[in-house]
Amino acid sequence: MSRWKPDARGRLEKAAMELYNDKGFEATTVAEIAARAEVTERTFYRYFADKREVLFQANALADVLARATATAADPLAPLEVITHALTEAAPVFEERAELVRQRQAVIAANPELQERELAKLASLVSILAHALRERGLDPTTAALAAEIGIAAFKVAFDRWINDPGRHTLAQHIRETLDATRRLTAPAEQAAATDDGSLPGQENVT
Amino acid sequence: MSRWKPDARGRLEKAAMELYNDKGFEATTVAEIAARAEVTERTFYRYFADKREVLFQANALADVLARATATAADPLAPLEVITHALTEAAPVFEERAELVRQRQAVIAANPELQERELAKLASLVSILAHALRERGLDPTTAALAAEIGIAAFKVAFDRWINDPGRHTLAQHIRETLDATRRLTAPAEQAAATDDGSLPGQENVT
DNA sequence: GCCGTGATGTCAGTTAGTGACATCACTGTA
DNA sequence: TACAGTGATGTCACTAACTGACATCACGGC
Missing domain, CATH: 1.10.10.60 (Homeodomain-like)
Incomplete structure (x- = not known):
């Protein structure tokens, strides 16, 4: 035996x-x-x-992000590359939605775990930045785009986790990235246009 | 005695x-x-x-950010408010540049400390987001703008710390936020406003 | 049938962090 | 002046996270 x-x-x-x-x-x-x-x-x-x-071992995300960034169509603006990468990454979560939600509940209940999660996200930033540099972006632009990409992902992920309407994560990612693009719109537009705000947001802790 | x-x-x-x-x-x-x-x-x-x-106790930053966000001129696009807040915050670091650099060296040498630093930055995101909500932004836009603001700050700070040319932190912040605008602007604009200050692959379709 | 190896166990230690209670200079007050 | 209360610190005992060194022994190869 x-x-x-x-x-x-x-x-x-x-x-x-x-x-x-x-x-x-x-x-x-x-x-x-x-x-x-x-x-x-x-x-x-x-x-x-x-x-x-x-809680943080099984992390297929890094691979997917790196691969998707590397294989994105060649002449693409940084934010488009990010969009592509994050969209590719979405299924990683959607395929195990229940598990992911459960795990996230555990993390949300403990500051030490939140710290570790932030560290993991920071390592994703590094990976993304590296992949963007490989595409020929200068280091600063790459770092910035990576930070912004993960920032958008955080927001999208949060919305997905707490979304009572059960929309797709991919959809939240798309909307959040659109919102990111709109953030730089001239003041008049940002203040005046109501389609500037995302539909269905009710919660932030 | x-x-x-x-x-x-x-x-x-x-x-x-x-x-x-x-x-x-x-x-x-x-x-x-x-x-x-x-x-x-x-x-x-x-x-x-x-x-x-x-290493993380004396943190005047939170107050400054909150105050500056609250007192920014009223009809201002989110990113302009962020710009204002971060610019106000810069002196907090510049006044103690040597101490800050030394502290950062200690942090850079230890993963546990990096985790804690990320946690502190995350709490700044919360504070910023809250202040933006107080200004009337919807929660999602506020959260996103706050994330992006702090993301830009991270990059600017990093550049400042490692800047052999010893430029001002405020200057790095300005440049990074400009780069952010270029990154998130619609593709056509991104190409048009590319003044070449950040070299690299910039071809946009 | 023996041999090396890798996954696990055993054990003894260090250090972070916490709760409960003791001490005693200082401060105000009668 | 005496005396009570307080707050900053000390003392002690304990739990639990982590680590290094060495022991065990089924299994697979030769």
């Missing part, structure tokens, strides 16, 4: 998610997670750098 | 800064900081929530 049950990592992830959901992140100890997964605490730390990292 | 030397907090800040600079953040223990400041570890934690927080 094999010495240990297979997929220790999977069991740890599952156990952690359940416990974080159940009693909150702070209140669960690594010892508990390990016990539920039937491994030792030490094994937990072999798979995850720290208690938070369990 | 008074029971304790005055300004424990100040001594702790100073001790922490020196040690972080000297041996790095990770390698210094709270016990060492406390010892150097001639207080106990417990006292450290009475002043600072955790080992990182020493």
